[in-house]
Amino acid sequence: MAAGSHLAVREEEARTVGGVTVADGSRAAILDAAAACFMAKGYAASSIDDVARSLGSTKGRIYHHYPSKGDLFADVFRTGMEANYAAIEPLRDIAGSAVARWRRMAMVHTRQMIVTRPYQRVVWEGVELYLRGATTPEQREEFARLMKYRNDYGAIFRQVIIAAREAGDMRFDDPRVTEQLMFVSLNSPLFWYTPRPGESERDIEMIVAQVVDFTARGLGVRT
Amino acid sequence: MAAGSHLAVREEEARTVGGVTVADGSRAAILDAAAACFMAKGYAASSIDDVARSLGSTKGRIYHHYPSKGDLFADVFRTGMEANYAAIEPLRDIAGSAVARWRRMAMVHTRQMIVTRPYQRVVWEGVELYLRGATTPEQREEFARLMKYRNDYGAIFRQVIIAAREAGDMRFDDPRVTEQLMFVSLNSPLFWYTPRPGESERDIEMIVAQVVDFTARGLGVRT
DNA sequence: AGTTCAACATACTACTCGGTATGTTGTCAA
DNA sequence: TTGACAACATACCGAGTAGTATGTTGAACT
Numbered sequence: 292m293a294a295g296s297h298l299a300v301r302e303e304e305a306r307t308v309g310g311v312t313v314a315d316g317s318r319a320a321i322l323d324a325a326a327a328c329f330m331a332k333g334y335a336a337s338s339i340d341d342v343a344r345s346l347g348s349t350k351g352r353i354y355h356h357y358p359s360k361g362d363l364f365a366d367v368f369r370t371g372m373e374a375n376y377a378a379i380e381p382l383r384d385i386a387g388s389a390v391a392r393w394r395r396m397a398m399v400h401t402r403q404m405i406v407t408r409p410y411q412r413v414v415w416e417g418v419e420l421y422l423r424g425a426t427t428p429e430q431r432e433e434f435a436r437l438m439k440y441r442n443d444y445g446a447i448f449r450q451v452i453i454a455a456r457e458a459g460d461m462r463f464d465d466p467r468v469t470e471q472l473m474f475v476s477l478n479s480p481l482f483w484y485t486p487r488p489g490e491s492e493r494d495i496e497m498i499v500a501q502v503v504d505f506t507a508r509g510l511g512v513r514t
Numbered sequence: 515m516a517a518g519s520h521l522a523v524r525e526e527e528a529r530t531v532g533g534v535t536v537a538d539g540s541r542a543a544i545l546d547a548a549a550a551c552f553m554a555k556g557y558a559a560s561s562i563d564d565v566a567r568s569l570g571s572t573k574g575r576i577y578h579h580y581p582s583k584g585d586l587f588a589d590v591f592r593t594g595m596e597a598n599y600a601a602i603e604p605l606r607d608i609a610g611s612a613v614a615r616w617r618r619m620a621m622v623h624t625r626q627m628i629v630t631r632p633y634q635r636v637v638w639e640g641v642e643l644y645l646r647g648a649t650t651p652e653q654r655e656e657f658a659r660l661m662k663y664r665n666d667y668g669a670i671f672r673q674v675i676i677a678a679r680e681a682g683d684m685r686f687d688d689p690r691v692t693e694q695l696m697f698v699s700l701n702s703p704l705f706w707y708t709p710r711p712g713e714s715e716r717d718i719e720m721i722v723a724q725v726v727d728f729t730a731r732g733l734g735v736r737t
Numbered sequence: 738a739g740t741t742c743a744a745c746a747t748a749c750t751a752c753t754c755g756g757t758a759t760g761t762t763g764t765c766a767a
Numbered sequence: 768t769t770g771a772c773a774a775c776a777t778a779c780c781g782a783g784t785a786g787t788a789t790g791t792t793g794a795a796c797t
Contacts, residue, residue, distance in 0.1 A: 317774080331646060335558035338754055350756085351776050360755065419705075423554060464724050471706040472699060472728045479698040482642075483691075501687050505695045509732035540744080561784060573786085574746050583785065 318356050320346065326367045326409035334364055334416055361430045368417040368437050371410030375444060378403050383447070389455035390512060396448065397477055397503045404480050405495055412481050414441070445470060452510060462511030469510065476506040541579050543569065549590045549632035557587055557639055584653045591640040591660050594633030598667060601626050606670070612678035613735060619671065620700055620726045627703050628718055635704050637664070668693060675733060685734030692733065699729040 324345045328337045339360055343349050357363040378399050385392055404411050418441065420426065421434045449470050455461040463469040480502060487494075508514060547568045551560045562583055566572050580586040601622050608615055627634050641664065643649065644657045672693050678684040686692040703725060710717070731737060 332648065333556070333558060333642075333646075335556055336648065339756090340754075349776055352774075354756075355774060358756095423556075425555065425559065463728070468706075468721065468724050469728070472702055472725065475702040475705065476695060476699055476732070479695055482698065483694040498691065501691050502695065505686070505692070505732040508734060509699070509728040511731060562786090563784075572746055575744075577786075578744060581786095 315356075317352075321353055321356060321363070322367055322370055323409075325363050326371075326413055329364065329367065329416065330409040330412040334413075334420065339363075359430075361426065362433075364413065364417065365430065365433050365437060367410060367413045369440070371407060371414040372437065372440050372444065374407050374410065375400065375403055375414075379444070379447065388460065389451050389458055390460040393448070393451045393455055393510075394503060394507065396451065397506060398499055400448075401477050401480065401499045401502050402495065404478055405484055405498070408481060408484070411478070415478065415481060445474065448473065455510075455512075460512060473506055473510060476509060477502060538579075540575075544576055544579060544586070545590055545593055546632075548586050549594075549636055552587065552590065552639065553632040553635040557636075557643065562586075582653075584649065585656075587636065587640065588653065588656050588660060590633060590636045592663070594630060594637040595660065595663050595667065597630050597633065598623065598626055598637075602667070602670065611683065612674050612681055613683040616671070616674045616678055616733075617726060617730065619674065620729060621722055623671075624700050624703065624722045624725050625718065627701055628707055628721070631704060631707070634701070638701065638704060668697065671696065678733075678735075683735060696729055696733060699732060700725060 321342070325337075325342050328342045328345055331337075332341070339350050339353055342363075343353055346352070353363065357366065379396055382392065382396050382399065385395065417434070417437065421438055426434050449466060452461055452463075452469065452473065453466055456463065480498065484498065504514075544565070548560075548565050551565045551568060554560075555564070562573050562576055565586075566576055569575065576586065580589065602619055605615065605619050605622065608618065640657070640660065644661055649657050672689060675684055675686075675692065675696065676689055679686065703721065707721065727737075
């Protein structure tokens with residue numbers, strides 16, 4: 292916001308994170324480092340100095356761009372969520388049955404969990420931090436926005452599976468519980484997937500297929 | 515271990531955590547408080563003073579029983595794992611098909627996640643801490659034992675689902691991936707379940723049933 | 738009655754970390 | 768050429784925290 296009126300234009304001015312462009316190049320590098328650090332050690336155990344060190348810089352650089360550690364964390368959170376929306380959005384008004392729509396959305400979502408894993412783990416931890424109320428009153432407001440953002444994302448999936456159930460293509464009981472089970476299942480690569488050297492896109496697609504198949508069956512899709 | 519040769523016998527000498535008896539009463543109270551605190555704020559964000567405060571005590575009490583914060587955490591971890599073994603063990607040599615055995619094990623396991631939730635969240639975080647290598651060399655050894663302990667527990671389930679697949683009662687591809695999906699699914703109440711006031715055991719059983727049904731279908735069990 | 742010791746509480750230290758205040762440098766406009 | 772300013776680096780402070788060293792007390796044992 293308030294993207295500098297006439298910032299000095301240099302090479303490496305913009306970057307993308309999971310399909311979402313981040314305006315400033317230096318900020319994007321900080322975001323990447325922060326996401327990696329938060330993923331590796333967790334939010335509380337990660338110090339600003341850790342993030343700066345992984346950049347070959349010092350605290351000054353980070354505090355020049357972000358007013359606080361919490362704001363840096365929130366920006367990583369938001370970037371991860373925006374990447375999810377950007378990946379899902381083209382599928383919103385697609386033709387076909389609800390189950391078919393769900394399957395394509397689920398595959399894109401799961402792939403996103405693998406490809407932008409550091410950011411998505413921050414999103415996950417952010418949700419937990421919010422639920423635990425470990426935020427200052429001011430950041431509480433920002434976090435509330437991010438949580439609403441995230442709930443809207445979940446609502447998209449929920450609508451689709453409810454529509455699929457009404458069409459007789461899915462079978463489940465409580466939609467709230469089922470939504471939780473579905474997301475935990477689709478998100479699970481966050482916890483057990485580790486990139487292997489020399490791994491092809493085929494390998495990733497194999498994993499995605501297994502995750503989505505498991506979840507689809509869990510939702511009562513006939514096979 | 516080395517349960518005091520002739521400790522002063524007082525009232526409230528022993529307690530149970532999820533069916534497992536903890537020798538010393540005061541230690542058990544510390545364990546409960548630590549588990550609750552670690553669940554509420556996470557390991558890194560929880561201070562020894564926090565745990566002591568929730569007990570109405572001071573650090574002295576905790577450091578009298580535990581040499582370090584990591585050892586306290588490890589003890590919570592081990593207690594949680596022991597509760598899991600104790601719950602599963604009676605089902606090991608039960609009659610019936612592999613699927614039937616799995617379903618009973620899964621129900622007991624999921625119920626355990628709900629009933630002893632603070633301890634199980636510590637187990638979860640402990641696994642992550644170990645995988646991140648955030649331990650001192652000495653505690654690394656203790657943690658390695660605990661991880662082996664945990665892997666053995668997972669192996670029990672893995673054997674059962676492989677047997678069920680060979681019997682034609684389950685359908686899945688890679689057992690490693692499937693085991694991860696299964697546990698993430700069964701453990702998911704750790705993240706989204708919150709005890710409601712005036713909640714009956716029936717309500718919990720309803721949740722357990724939904725979780726196990728979802729997972730069973732995910733594993734390819736016919737319904 | 739006196740000794741011992743477990744089970745704590747109190748007081749203190751060394752260190753880390755979030756945040757700030759200030760210095761430095763390269764670049765661009767005029 | 769020269770100010771102006773963005774983009775950092777450096778130096779520093781205060782708060783919190785893991786761990787230690789030491790004091791205190793009540794109960795058991797002799």
